[in-house]
Amino acid sequence: MQGRTITYSKNVFLPLTSVCHNRCGYCSFRKPVGEGCLMAPEEVREILRLGAAAGCTEALFTFGERPGEEEGFDRYLKDIGYSDILDYCFDLCREAITLGLLPHTNAGIMTYDELARFRTVNASMGLMLETTARIPAHTNSPGKDPDVRIRMLEDAGRLKIPFTTGLLVGIGERASDRRESLETIATIHRRYGHIQEVIIQNFCPKPGTPMGEDGTVTKKEFAETIQMARAILPEDIAVQIPPNLADASYFLKCGVNDLGGVSPVTVDYINPEHPWPEIERLREITAGYSLRERLCIYPRYIEKGWFDPALAPLIMQLDKQVQEKNL
Structure with a gap:
């Protein structure tokens, strides 16, 4: 495992609203x-400017x-x-591009036509599958219907959108459900090749949520899930x-090879009590490995040209910059 490459991206996190039709x-x-x-638009623009200035x-x-x-x-x-x-987000994606940032939108369930539209202003997109199991935590969340989420993953594949998905571990699913979820993702990727x-x-x-007193997943169980993912995907x-x-630093040995987006500008608004590690801390965490910055669109999709032609100049410019930083 020593010397294996671990990647990450530098982003700004923009939660346009926390109003949601689901009640997980x-x-x-x-x-x-x-x-x-x-x-507000001016708040988003200021964060975009700060993000661009911070690299x-x-x-x-x-x-x-x-x-x-x-x-x-x-x-x-x-x-x-x-x-x-969606119209508001679309226009903000265009502003992000103008300021030198590649948009990655995670808006929950979107239709095929909505995905096709957003592909023109996004280098990549995402939707957490979470689980293929039907669990009590999703009873009042129509958008968390597994069939609906799987359909969107497939639509993104048909549209050749570089895509992020994932599992939320410990929300009432079983180990067999996690295996089924990972096998579902693997099957979709083998068909379309778009999951990054x-x-x-x-x-x-x-605290304060219906599951606020529930215990989190154990370290052993989480490690086993990561190992399962690496074996199945x-x-x-x-x-x-x-x-x-x-x-x-502990779970890297289980097969992890990416640490996601970290931000020098914004907090994790979904988990504000858990601050992002700074880049120096990432270097400490990944000691013994090769830490490399990446874009939100992975290199193989840049090579394949899986992006709207209008994004090409910015993608190529930023790709050159991160490659130079990684030397």
Whole structure:
């Protein structure tokens, strides 16, 4: 394992809203409609500018799923001149590109046509599968129906979108469910070849949520899940863990080869109690390995040209910059 390459990207994290139509039993990110429920355009622009100045290459746009289905949310969109949050996000993706950052959007469930539209302004996109099991934590979350999420993964493959997905471990699924979830992802990737990375994320209980008193996944169980992922997934898919939620220095030996996006500018708004490690800390964590920065679109997809032609100049420019930094 010594000398194996471990990758990461530098990003800014932009949660446009925490309003969400799902009501997952473990989530503390979701907030009700009200004042401050939507990031203002000027706030987003300032973060994008700060990110570009700090050498970030990725703008990670995320928000609650289908917030427009929540009563009263449309009023806040109307105040900034929009009727649909996807239109707002689309325009912000274009601004990110202008400022020198590659957008990666994780907007929850999207239709084929919505994915096709966002492909024109995104270098990569994502959706956590979480689990193929039907679990109590997802009872009031229509967007977490496994069939719906699998369909979107397949649509992204048909559209040749470099894609991120993953498992949330410890939310009520069994080890056999994790195996089934990983085998499902592997099957989809063998068909379409578009999955760049699979995140294996450990559940962290959130006080005040229905699952706030539940125990997190054990270290042994999490290690076994990572090892299972590496054994089941094709070799060209990176296995990623969040370095702010798990003991990365320990789990690297289980087959992890990517540490995801870390930000010198923004916090992890979904897990704000767990700060991102600074780059120097990443170097300490990966001692004995080769740590390399990457873009949100992996090199093989750059070589294949799996991106909209309008993104080519920025992708090539940033790819050259990270390659020079990695020398």
